Amino acid sequence: MIVLVGFMGAGKTTVGSLLAARLGLPFTDSDQAIEQRVGRPVRQIFSEDGEPAFRALEHQVTAELLDGPAIVLALGGGAAEHPGIRRVGGDRGRPLLARPDLAAVYQRRLGVYAGVATLTVRTDGRRPEAVAEDILARTATLLLDVPERTVSVMQNR
Numbered sequence: 001m002i003v004l005v006g007f008m009g010a011g012k013t014t015v016g017s018l019l020a021a022r023l024g025l026p027f028t029d030s031d032q033a034i035e036q037r038v039g040r041p042v043r044q045i046f047s048e049d050g051e052p053a054f055r056a057l058e059h060q061v062t063a064e065l066l067d068g069p070a071i072v073l074a075l076g077g078g079a080a081e082h083p084g085i086r087r088v089g090g091d092r093g094r095p096l097l098a099r100p101d102l103a104a105v106y107q108r109r110l111g112v113y114a115g116v117a118t119l120t121v122r123t124d125g126r127r128p129e130a131v132a133e134d135i136l137a138r139t140a141t142l143l144l145d146v147p148e149r150t151v152s153v154m155q156n157r
Contacts, residue, residue, distance in 0.1 A: 004016050013029045015123070016029070018132035019135060019136065022132065025072050028071050029073075030058065031076045062075060080112050081109065119138055
């Protein structure tokens with residue numbers, strides 16, 4: 001299982017899809033899995049139920065995915081902050097973009113991502129295919145030795 005963590009817009013979903021195709025594994029985006037489970041988009045869950053309810057649901061879905069079969073999994077930007085889990089522009093589908101302390105949230109999460117990652121790969125200014133190839137090349141020996149690794153996909157801000 002490969003788990004991609006990083007801030008919103010770092011390229012986790014795009015790179016994860018490419019990795020999964022190259023490895024012959026299914027790809028799952030945790031936010032998409034949450035939306036399928038509850039039948040509502042993430043932004044609607046945030047607005048109607050609040051962030052704490054979304055984070056609880058996110059933790060539950062992520063834990064189930066991590067206990068399942070081998071996949072390439074892209075976690076939502078805040079999922080790695082939960083202690084049990086260890087290109088965004090004006091995208092209204094990302095409710096946290098409206099936070100006045102977005103830069104502080106990003107800075108706080110950098111340490112979390114680094115703390116849970118086995119490997120950190122920069123994405124800024126790079127094509128997704130190059131990032132995926134970099135991950136594959138750098139994890140080839142790791143994947144043979146250890147059943148689960150987390151890759152932090154990061155974009156400089």
